[in-house]
Amino acid sequence: MICALTGVFPVTQARAQQAPLPEGARIVVPGHGWGHGRGMGQWGAKGLADQGKTYTQILSTYYPGTTLGARASTEDIRVLLETSSDVIASSDQPFTARWSNNSIIATSDATYRYFKETWDGTNYHGGSIHVYRGAIEAHQGGSSINSINVLTMQQYLYGVVPRESPASWPAEELKAQAVAARTYAARRKDSSRAAGSSYDICVTTSCQSYGGYGTKSSPTSSVTVLESSSTNSALDATAGKVLMYNGSPILAEYSSSTGGYTAASSLPYQKAVPDPTDSVSPHHDWTASMTVSEIEARWPSIGRLIDLTVTQRNGYGGWGGRVLQMNIIGTKGTTTLTGYGFMNAFAWPGRSNGLQGNWFTPLYWRGVLQSAPSAVTMYAGESKTISVRITNTGTASWPVGGNVHLATNSASSFATSTWISSTRPASVARNATDPTKSSVGPGQVAEFHVPLSAANMPPGNYSQRFALIADNQSVTSLAFTVGIQVLVPWVSEAPNLLTNASFEPSTYAWR
Template sequence: MSFPRRRRATAWLALATAGALLALPSAAVATPDPVEPVGVATTDGAASPDGVGSPDGVGAPDAGALPDASADASTTATEVYPRPADGTWEIEGHGWGHGIGMSQWGAQGAALQGVSSSSILAFYYPGTRQANIGDPTMRIRLLGLSGRTSMTAWAPSGQTLRATAGGANLGVPTGGRLTVTRTSTGFRLEHRATRGGSVGWSTTTPTPVTLATNDGVVLGTSTTGGGTWYRGQAAVQPTSATLDVVNHVPMEDYLRSVVPRESPASWHPAALEAQSVAARTYARHETRGGGTYDLCDTTSCQVYAGRAAVTATGGVTGHEHPRTDAAIASTRGRILEGQTTPGGAWGPAFTQFSSSNGGYSVAGSRPYLVARPDPWSGTAPGDPVTSWSTTLAATDVDARCAAGGRVEALVVTARDGRGDLGGRITGLRLDCTTGSVDVSTEFARRLGMRSSWWRPVPEEHPSVFFLNDAWSAWANHEVPLGAATSSPLAGDWDGDRTDTVGVRDGNRLTLADDHTGVGTTVLDYGRADDALLVGDWDGDGVDSFGVRRGFTYFLRDALTSGVADTVVDYGRAGDEVFVGDWDGDGVDTLAVRRGNRFFIANSLASGPADRELTYGRAGDVVLVGDWDGDGIDTLAVRRGNTYLVRNELTTGVADIELDYGRASDSVVVGDWDGDSEDTLGVHRVETW
């Protein structure tokens, strides 16, 4: 099936490329003597209100909003966000963390709506079942004490510290502090009767050391400072040249510190119970059959802070809470079991969780870790992370460029297609002055923010296009794109038979493939001071760029930087130039204007004009478009905010007269809705 061609021309548009343009010898256009101007015969048009940009005049969705892609299908439309003039992107985003499994804020939202902990868990981990594991001992590597050459331990108030090695009691004196130091042959133990005092007792051992009392042990990094009180006992183990400290603690005691670190103790009991089961299950899943520890104590595993913080003088601040203790006790021993593969063996489930999935969960590595809309995330009062905003400094992103480069644009190449903004970013590229950098991991794609589900917010819309699908005074599309200093562009950048807009900043071109206000293509073409032209020079249905230098035109067929494909001389350096498909063959060519006379060429070659006509007045602003959808571009003139449009390439009375926008607006022409007829748009710059 064939589709009618539409052409448009905007002689004042311009583009840029880093490549040098080819120069050919010049040949002037031979034209006859000018003809006396003939005015356009018009009647006074009815006074129309300035409808463009009125709050109730644009019936389109909010500018810049991407469609809600709730289907489980990734998207690959490119989004380009150039470096802002002030060096800071305003960011909107959703979620905190990886989004796999349970959303903690979602669990709170569900609990506040009366959902039980069992139902919460069944929603976030579908296909799992409950089991009971009793109270096994966990081995938690304490990262703040590990990787060092020494650590210090002492007994909680009222307790006596015991140190054993190889099953033998080493006879540490009571009271004071004990320092364990790694040596080339094992460990040296030194006891100080007072905090920071001199060593009064010491011994060595070649084997790992276990430290314990009847009520846990306090561990720290110095002989004078504070420490952390841990339940259970501590094992000091050798590494190559340092030591590791591992807390051996019963599962239920371990959870008493974990659960209030992962979820606020003030939350609804059902949410705390769900967190208790998820944390217990995760810990059980991560329990190693060998090695020296099962889990660490940070967000890389589960946050574990021990029983309490202890000051140097003995002050105690608890890390446990009665409300979370109650939730742990009410679910004692309970875990979820799942299958690694459908029909496979059952075992402790991999119950990943994060602060918030932003309203849509992410598929994980197990059948029960599914991607699905979350009706509860974002419903709990005070939830600050399901939806959020922040700023991203370009200088922070610069550090990710190679060899000290400077980021020029953030380029989102793919999203997961789930939820607002098109979903989480699954493909991200940084265009830097030193080359492009692909950001390969989900964590890295966060760029230091809460999640990989984010998008730069368009600026305070200093540059806005108002596009009209019909010959009326009211805009159908409001498109924010560019800065206050940007020049407007319009064309069919992707060959979908619908024109969209773009902006030019120097020789940097930012083009949008739809009317959402998101730049999808960024390229450099020509020089900043070149006159830029837009046209379909090869008839492939995709507009590209050309530049004019004097009366020489350098035209490129591809929408990329590079050397010109066609170089042609036409007219004089002082002529006003226009682009259009004057004969309906699908290829745009040139026309020049002298006064109110137009010299039109039907091919991209030097030589005499193929057609001449007079239209309008010498001072009129001239527009080119296919106003009636017949595949042939014709002329229109603008006087203030009144437009006089003719459907034939002949002198005569205007076929359409319309008032639109403001006299100060810049005008763009295009087929904004794909119906083959060009209509008007205006570009408006606001200043504050």
């Protein structure tokens, strides 16, 4: 379902009070995309470049209403590298260190007082060594020291683009990435300078990932260059170009994978647009999971988990789009949070089966008997099939003939060996609410046909317990017992009786 709406998309999910989900039950969460989804999708941009689109066509797809403008390619930018109490800087070339008032602290050709220490072996400054273009400045920030790399915008971007897009990607995608990264940096710089900040931008994905020129494993080792000729060429081909709206650089956000639809914001150029070429992304579709007990441990105030309900979506794409608000409902209370709040609690890649964004739908399996099955009467040696109807009160659909079954929880005298195999026969036989459907959706009634066999059972009264399960997915809380009466089998002796017996006038019945 694709809903082209503005604002939020309310989701109505009225459910009767349910029993808590089993602690061992698994919540399965399929989803789309990786990242916030605003602006350019990098995988979708690659898909467009693969189709022969130019970088300007790619940019106009993701940033509608913008135009290309120009900035001086020689402009500088101040990059916050780290904040710490001590800073060690070195240079392979002659240098001068100055205070902020331009007075000289030290130069490489001056005379210094030093203290000599001796030790056995070789002693290098610990930690990784990063190599940067430009100059390094140290600024006091409260009780700490800010290490700031001052260099030209183009030099800075040489260290950004290969960190944000693989250097092996098509040239037009790399050009689009170059313009987006330059625009993002220019906007951050303009706002930072206006606010009087000592730096313009950071080095992490909170801003843009910046690796500098290269790294060294030790002071005496050669430099491993992080820049790439392909990304440098893309930057040189688009030197100075930025995206503009109303005369200013835009907030040119981008993320790895949109999942097939970008996310809108209040900014006029951040509109929700279809992104079909994101289908090339390995993050286009994903599936996360967690247990009920993990959710209860993360939000203990809810008590036992009863339900997960999405109450607001953004209205774009499948399921109604990205989750804006959801409720975690328990026996002791309800916790309301955003889709990102839920994602951050179980996020990938810190969690191998975690969530990658806020476009998802939580699935769990649960059912309620329409009525308790009647007691079954059968003769020893007989086979019989009973019909059981169960209302789907979970959030996952049950395919007809699929993975949702009624099963015995152990080997049973009444059930054949197939009951405890992966091909249990009592899967959903049909959708009793709408027999034309090939699955049973939430709120609909499923009909199960359960085969029983009394082939090896002596006469007597028995009971058999069944449980509703979803193979390879989850257990459910539904279990019920069927009473079974096994009768003495009839033995047909009619031919002998007719041949060897005489009968008084009466009425007789034969089976």
